[in-house]
Amino acid sequence: AQPDDDLRTGNSVEALRGAVMAKLAYAVGKVQADASDRDWFLATALAVRDRVVQGWQRSYHTTNTGGTKRVYYMSLEFLIGRLMFDALTNLGLTDTMREALSGLGVDLDKLREVEPDAALGNGGLGRLAACFMESMATLAVPAYGYGIRYENGLFRQVVKDGWQQEYPENWLSFGNPWEFARPEIAYDIGFGGHVETHQVDGAPRYEWFPSETVEAVAYDTPVVGWRGHHVNTLRLWSARAGDPLRLDAFNEGDHVGAMADRVKAEAISKVLYPSDATPAGQELRLRQEYFFAAASLQDLVRRHLKKYPDLSNLADQAAIQLNDTHPAIAVVELMRLLVDLHGMAWDDAWRITQATFGYTNHTLLPEALETWPVPLMERMLPRHMQIIYLVNALHLDKLRAEGHSDVDVMRSVSIIAEGWGQQRVKMGTLAFIGSHRINGVSALHTDLMRQTVFRDLNAIYPDRINNKTNGITFRRWLMEANPALTAILVDVLGKAVLDDPSHLEKLAQHAGDPALQARLKAAKRDNKATLGGIIAARTGIQVDPDAMFDIQIKRIHEYKRQHLNLLETIALYNAIRAEPWRDWAPRVKVFAGKAAASYHTAKLIIKLANDVARVVNDDPTVRGKLKVVFLPNYNVSLAERIIPAADLSEQISTAGMEASGTGNMKLALNGALTIGTLDGANVEIKERVGDDNIFIFGLTAEEVAARHRSGLSARETIANSPRLAEVMEAVSSGVFSPDDTDRYRDFANALRDHDHFLVTADFDDYYAAQRRVDALWRDQAAWWRASIMNTARVGWFSSDRTIGEYARDIWDVPVRAAE
Ligand SMILES: CCc1ccc([C@H](C)CC(=O)N[C@@H]2O[C@H](CO)[C@@H](O)[C@H](O)[C@H]2O)cc1
Numbered sequence: 001a002q003p004d005d006d007l008r009t010g011n012s013v014e015a016l017r018g019a020v021m022a023k024l025a026y027a028v029g030k031v032q033a034d035a036s037d038r039d040w041f042l043a044t045a046l047a048v049r050d051r052v053v054q055g056w057q058r059s060y061h062t063t064n065t066g067g068t069k070r071v072y073y074m075s076l077e078f079l080i081g082r083l084m085f086d087a088l089t090n091l092g093l094t095d096t097m098r099e100a101l102s103g104l105g106v107d108l109d110k111l112r113e114v115e116p117d118a119a120l121g122n123g124g125l126g127r128l129a130a131c132f133m134e135s136m137a138t139l140a141v142p143a144y145g146y147g148i149r150y151e152n153g154l155f156r157q158v159v160k161d162g163w164q165q166e167y168p169e170n171w172l173s174f175g176n177p178w179e180f181a182r183p184e185i186a187y188d189i190g191f192g193g194h195v196e197t198h199q200v201d202g203a204p205r206y207e208w209f210p211s212e213t214v215e216a217v218a219y220d221t222p223v224v225g226w227r228g229h230h231v232n233t234l235r236l237w238s239a240r241a242g243d244p245l246r247l248d249a250f251n252e253g254d255h256v257g258a259m260a261d262r263v264k265a266e267a268i269s270k271v272l273y274p275s276d277a278t279p280a281g282q283e284l285r286l287r288q289e290y291f292f293a294a295a296s297l298q299d300l301v302r303r304h305l306k307k308y309p310d311l312s313n314l315a316d317q318a319a320i321q322l323n324d325t326h327p328a329i330a331v332v333e334l335m336r337l338l339v340d341l342h343g344m345a346w347d348d349a350w351r352i353t354q355a356t357f358g359y360t361n362h363t364l365l366p367e368a369l370e371t372w373p374v375p376l377m378e379r380m381l382p383r384h385m386q387i388i389y390l391v392n393a394l395h396l397d398k399l400r401a402e403g404h405s406d407v408d409v410m411r412s413v414s415i416i417a418e419g420w421g422q423q424r425v426k427m428g429t430l431a432f433i434g435s436h437r438i439n440g441v442s443a444l445h446t447d448l449m450r451q452t453v454f455r456d457l458n459a460i461y462p463d464r465i466n467n468k469t470n471g472i473t474f475r476r477w478l479m480e481a482n483p484a485l486t487a488i489l490v491d492v493l494g495k496a497v498l499d500d501p502s503h504l505e506k507l508a509q510h511a512g513d514p515a516l517q518a519r520l521k522a523a524k525r526d527n528k529a530t531l532g533g534i535i536a537a538r539t540g541i542q543v544d545p546d547a548m549f550d551i552q553i554k555r556i557h558e559y560k561r562q563h564l565n566l567l568e569t570i571a572l573y574n575a576i577r578a579e580p581w582r583d584w585a586p587r588v589k590v591f592a593g594k595a596a597a598s599y600h601t602a603k604l605i606i607k608l609a610n611d612v613a614r615v616v617n618d619d620p621t622v623r624g625k626l627k628v629v630f631l632p633n634y635n636v637s638l639a640e641r642i643i644p645a646a647d648l649s650e651q652i653s654t655a656g657m658e659a660s661g662t663g664n665m666k667l668a669l670n671g672a673l674t675i676g677t678l679d680g681a682n683v684e685i686k687e688r689v690g691d692d693n694i695f696i697f698g699l700t701a702e703e704v705a706a707r708h709r710s711g712l713s714a715r716e717t718i719a720n721s722p723r724l725a726e727v728m729e730a731v732s733s734g735v736f737s738p739d740d741t742d743r744y745r746d747f748a749n750a751l752r753d754h755d756h757f758l759v760t761a762d763f764d765d766y767y768a769a770q771r772r773v774d775a776l777w778r779d780q781a782a783w784w785r786a787s788i789m790n791t792a793r794v795g796w797f798s799s800d801r802t803i804g805e806y807a808r809d810i811w812d813v814p815v816r817a818a819e
Pocket of ligand 1: 122123124125126128275276277279324362363368369370441470658659660661662680
């Protein structure tokens, strides 16, 4: 045991204070008098890191000594956010560090704001990967996360005159105290070139001669689990040119040429693609996908061969999870390594590959399913294209041999798609065929996967698709984001609730307790006042913390229907103006979210939100009754501020289009009531919180599918709804855009003529549901009973539960039981 006053590992106030001082002097190189908040942040982070490293090395030894199977989570996105409070909370050092620093005149909560967000993701998929990493560490699942160390994360959003503008997010500009560079862990990644075939004792052997090589260099970030039991590794790859400076070109004076390779190579890890539903389809994106897949596989094969003589038992020692299709080329790369480099027989290699991979699908949106042109794949990865052709041929042959002949079925289950004038590789089909388990991320989504995108494959392989409903880590999204609520829960339910969220259930019996309701209401009001301060600072808009905070925070996308929320807001605005004397439930509508840089309609929706906000917030007749706010630059840290302050959670996607949602879980856990459609995990949230504690409206997924089959003109719907008609007319005639009255004309007409996301179809039901919300809000005792029932009933949506299911059903690895 380490003495508690040890500078490196001691956890006493004195030890931590000494450690920070030592880091400030010797690691940051600053004297106290000159130290800036950034210096104190760095010193504090480095002191905390020492305590993390201790657990990391302990975990490394336990993992390495046992023959334990490892999980490899491959994701092109990890939306981590900040790590200081995550490390402090998981090590149980937050209060001690706060005291240690206050003794030095430093405010820990002020330092919190200095840390940049590691925004290495777009939205749900990336954040889920981060929650999963923390839960795998908490459950002591020996795991590596593999991804790309983008120099620029998701762009910084600036809203100028109501329009989104994108600015680079260079999160590394002041260094990153949480990562360890691993220059010794570097792999050559090939691109292009040609394949030569040799006959070796009668069997063809294939050798790939890439025309370009890029180096992948590792950077490791420790991932601490709850109570510091176990620490895993997130290994992110950075691209480096094999030869950074072509001296020959340089000496000939072609200075730019001399650096061309370097620029081309480093472009791979320069920036995250900012699209979260439409493939960029660009060559650089495929280079990113192959770069990290190949580096990760070389790394895990090297680790395996350090322990075992060959790769025949790889599937017993490694479970690789594909976070959507973005890493799916890894299936082909493993085949290449096993067959071409390690001389394994094809069938053995294929059996091991399937047994090793699992694939998670996160979207059914046709435009989001990745397909790559065969000519591009052939040029960039010639050997892989050969392997894909052979995998597909053997796959189809096997099916024909089993009696499958229907041409439509064979076409849908083929990895290669014809049409669009060129052949394309369907990455979803490749991932499905190359994996032993395929999962969706909510019960409804998984059912729809079986009925739509993977219908024919599911019919042929009925036991492969399984459901794993998403989850969230309660450390970040409750304990760190909402310490006030957490303290009340511990007080009412005991500390055990921190180790095992199923204890939350016991809260239900206190749902009607006025004293508890009052404590929770006061805590929520404080959180709302804090958010009010942030809103005022960033937008100049003053909001009333006693009003209902109605929150829609997520990426801007037509299927998430922020525009439906805005149309309802306008209808409410009209209604209040028509009858200002009625006792309207005061509301603050908060919107936040980024639009993909090239997604015009989504950017127009952001403008509409700001245009509506300007008109509503300047209108004295609705003052104190309705405010609209668009908060810029939504990210993980802002979410941690907004979610504890929410009363109403908007989950209003077109049914069948939101695979799961995870914001819905975070908001319900923090006591917000959900208004939503029967989509994604909303369905399971309803099942657990109970019909009285949630507001459901709208078409079901089946009804949406029926509407899509029967045509999408909305003119009749609008004609039958005077309220909607008035709103549509106001928007398209420029009531909210006097500076450009035509700004929304096309947008409104598109809704009238082709309402693909059924905004008009769900409008009246949504409006009615919002009035039901008003009615409950007026009865605060009933509101808070429902709020308490939400917190009480969503323990199941912990990502510890989700990871437990992956470990049991897909990865076949043990997990550490909750205390
Ligand atoms: C190739 C472009 C691209 C990039 C990202 C994606 C992601 C799959 C989009 C995404 O983030 N999906 C979200 O994943 C969450 C975690 O499972 C779900 O909760 C959300 O419902 C789903 O939209 C699709 C296409």
